[in-house]
Amino acid sequence: MAAVNILTTQNLTKSYGGNVANNSIDFELPTGKVMALIGPNGAGKSTFVGMLCGRIEATEGQVFFDGQNISKLPAHERIALGIAYTFQITSVFSGLTLHENVALAARRYLGKDTEAVEAKVAAVLQRVGLSDRAQQIAGDLSYGHQRILEIAMGLAQDPRLFILDEPTQGLAETEVQDFIKLIRSFTDKTTILLIEHNMDVVMNAADYITVLNFGEILAAGTPQEISANAAVQAAYLGTDPDA
Amino acid sequence: MTDSKRSIILHLSFIAVLALVFFILPDYHTGNLARIMVLAIFAMGYNFLFGYTGLLSLGHALFFATGMYGLGMTMQFFDLSSGSAFIAGLICALLVSAIIGALALRTVGVAFMIITLMFSQAGYLIILYFGEYSRGDEGFIIAREARAFMGFDLSDETNRYYAALILFSICFLVIAKLVNSPFGRTLIAIRENEERAKMLGYDVAKYKLIAVIISGVVSGAAGASYALLFGYVGATFATVQYSIFPLLWVLLGGAGTTIGPFIGVLFMFYLIDLSSVVTPAYMLIAGVVLVLLTLFAPQGLAGELRKRVFKWLP
DSSP, X not given: OOOSEEEEEEEEEEEETTEEEEEEEEEEEETTOEEEEEOSTTSSXXXXXXXXXXXXXXXXXXEEETTEEOTTSOHHHHHHTTEXXXXXXXXXXXXXXXXXXXXXXXXXXXXXXXXXXXXXXXXXXXXXXXGGGTTSBGGGSOHHHHHHHHHHHHHTTOOSEEEEESTTTTOOHHHHHHHHHHHHTTTTTOEEEEEOSOHHHHHHXXXXXXXXXXXXXXXXXXXXXXXHOHHHHHHHHOOOTTO | OOHHHHHHHHHHHHHHHHHHHHHHSOHHHHHHHHHHHHHHHHHHHHHIIIIITOOOOSOHHHXXXXXXXXXXXHHHHHOOOHHHHHHHHHHHHHHHHHHHHHHHTTSOHHHHHHHHHHHHHHHHHHHHHTHHHHOGGGOEEOOGGGOEETTEETTSHHHHHHHHHHHHHXXXXXXXXXXXXXXXXXXXXXXXXXXXXXXXXXXXXXXXXXXXXHHHHHHHHHHHHHHHHHOEEOGGXXXXXXXXXXXXXXXXXXXXXXXXXXXXHHHHHHHHHHHHHHOSOHHHHHHHHHHHHHHHOTTHHHHHHHHHTOXXXX
């Protein structure tokens, strides 16, 4: 049976010299849900996800994935357990074709089974609507399409947890709506952790929201609870919660 | 026709042409070609690391010299047969490249270039230091009677040409197969975007180490072949010049293409050969041509061909 929470952290802390970027974060991510991680600039969101997927070494604390303590594992081993990650700044293999980009993601766990890789690539490109561009060079795609390609590379890994770092940044309004639909369609197999600035996306796509502020969890709850939370309003709008 | 079929036909016809030109060309040129094929093995080894994995080493002379001395010393001091000595050369290259790889890959970029250069210089100095055995700069000759393999005298022009061709073909086909395999494609991915490859779950450090070892062993095979076919082992081949040559050949021929290394060596060899007929200041002509090439064909000769005409070129 799958764990109730696919990912939990205990006392997760990162300090750079004297600056504490993340202070003792205890976090729970329920399996099969879309969780949004929000917070003002500099709240420590990227540091936090960096520690989840192993790009940034934690100063203290533990990360558990599906019950297993993964705190000591290097990034690639965490990914291999079923965590997919998309970068905040678009990061694709810009000199290679779309097909090869997605195939690289699928090949890591499908190995030498070329038929399975081909089938996976075709299915994923179909799903995100990029099938007709399979042979284009990724670097020639528009920015929006490159972002979608990143999502496709994540999907091709059949992840159990999909971490998306500001995926809608720089997308046009119509693209954002399609994006929300796409994200919602993943939840049958995948848990999603979304770092997002666009409140429209957060309110429409997320089941739960966690708010970070000054490297600590300020609030956590459903979108309704969060939008009614006085402390969150204060952090975002600068209003005094006691007023 | 699929790209992989095209690629197989290209590689096999390339080898067939090399097998046939022996009958057409005068002796002088077939002698050159034998040497070019052996140096092209060196260039292919270099290209595997530089062109496909994106790691620029300035110390490949060490791997070439390791293969060369691994063969030469075991023949000289342990009386090994040419076949066993060749394998000894490969094993030496494998060990040296594994050690250097494990140490040098802790660095990246410019630091990696400098570390490999330093190791290579250290290797050169070790050869000079043990001059009593290695004969240092002066080098030593491998006796003609020892240079035989399965009854074939490798100092004979024809045998030598075809021995060079067989060794060249094996490396050429194996590397062509390798760069099209999932393993090779992962190396290309690392070259294109290392961080992304890591975050797709690939153990980048392991892949890079294996690439250094393959590159080192192929370069070592070139060194061992050179010693065996041309009968000379010397410290000149461990100098920094022989670390720069493969870089130049690969840049000229086309980094990250399977036929580029051969084209680069061929071009450079005849560029120097022909310009030295015209003037004693032949390096001036060679230099100008190299500058023009880097200006107008920055991806090398095979690289330009791929960009303009044959997009499927592996």
